[in-house]
Amino acid sequence: MNHHSEPQSQTQATKPGNDDAVDSKHQVENSSKEEMSRKPIIDIDWNHAARGGQVGGGGGESAYEPANPPVASGPAPKPSSKIDSVKVVLGKWGKKAADTSKKTQTLAGNFWQHLKTSPSFADAAVGRIAQGTKVLAEGGYENIFKQNFELLADEKLLKTYACYLSTSSGPIMGVLYLSTAKLAFCSDNPLSYKVGEQTEYSYYKVSIPRHQLKSVNPSTSTTNPSEKFIQLISVDNHEFWFLAFVHYESAVKSLQAALLHHPPM
Numbered sequence: 001m002n003h004h005s006e007p008q009s010q011t012q013a014t015k016p017g018n019d020d021a022v023d024s025k026h027q028v029e030n031s032s033k034e035e036m037s038r039k040p041i042i043d044i045d046w047n048h049a050a051r052g053g054q055v056g057g058g059g060g061e062s063a064y065e066p067a068n069p070p071v072a073s074g075p076a077p078k079p080s081s082k083i084d085s086v087k088v089v090l091g092k093w094g095k096k097a098a099d100t101s102k103k104t105q106t107l108a109g110n111f112w113q114h115l116k117t118s119p120s121f122a123d124a125a126v127g128r129i130a131q132g133t134k135v136l137a138e139g140g141y142e143n144i145f146k147q148n149f150e151l152l153a154d155e156k157l158l159k160t161y162a163c164y165l166s167t168s169s170g171p172i173m174g175v176l177y178l179s180t181a182k183l184a185f186c187s188d189n190p191l192s193y194k195v196g197e198q199t200e201y202s203y204y205k206v207s208i209p210r211h212q213l214k215s216v217n218p219s220t221s222t223t224n225p226s227e228k229f230i231q232l233i234s235v236d237n238h239e240f241w242f243l244a245f246v247h248y249e250s251a252v253k254s255l256q257a258a259l260l261h262h263p264p265m
Contacts (some may be wrong), residue, residue, distance in 0.1 A: 020185045087196050145177050148186045149207060153245065155181040161251045164239040165206065168230075176242060178254055183208045185242070208234055210262040216255045218248075230255060 035045075095138070138144050141160045159178040164171035165185050174187040190201035214235045221227035228248050232240045245251045 026230040034184070057073075092117070141175070142175070144175075144186075145179070145184070148203065148205065149177070149182070149184050151179075152181050155179050159250075159254050161245055162245060163242045163251070165244055167204075171243065174204070176251070178258060180210075182210055183213065185240075197220070206240060208232065208238075208240070210258055211264065212236075213259055213262065214264045216252070216259050218252045 015058075058084040138147075142157045145157050146159075157177060157179045161176045161178075162174075163176050164173050165187075171190075172187050172191070175182045176184055177186070185204075187204040190203050192199050192201055194200075212234050213232060214237075215233045217231040217233070218229065219229050221229075227243065228245065230242045230245070230248075230252060232242070234240075242251075
């Protein structure tokens, strides 16, 4: 895996400024459904909060060849006794247990990093539990996806990944959605911003049509290998950095497959 320059993780709370609010609102009000299906957007939906509360190196083939290669491979010899059978079973079980243990350790490390990325470890833990409760109450991620984004007629949700989006104000915790038509991110909770003397709230959203995705670049921090990132670049060179995935390896695999099956136009 190549090392890329990665964004610096920030620990301050994320609050969009007034200028961002005006620009983003203007974009939402003047974009049609057709444009949303063609162009990558960063959309802060000011009206959504009114619905309710917070919710390896490439190597060629080896030149080595055995002096006497086998003509054909036969079936493995049968165990000569029950003891041999037990040894075979225990050997397989031991390998599975080791693989499971490694996966469990990786998942635990990813989840720990996920919580540490938040400005408040405790708030992140409570927020992740609350998000799980919300998903159950709303009938699953697919329903939440439909509520937050404009969908095509035959669009289907494929994968969801808990992660953070890196912004100039700090990392934002949310969910990255991969569908048959787009990649989309929505913050778990509405973010606060000022309009005059009043405080308003809105979800932070990003949407990239799959055919507008140019590259998917996984990377790790050069100073802290536990910090892993995925950089997405659109055809018009917008860059989006996602980090602290709970299921990082799966996210890399799915996003790279999405790019392979929908090459940029």
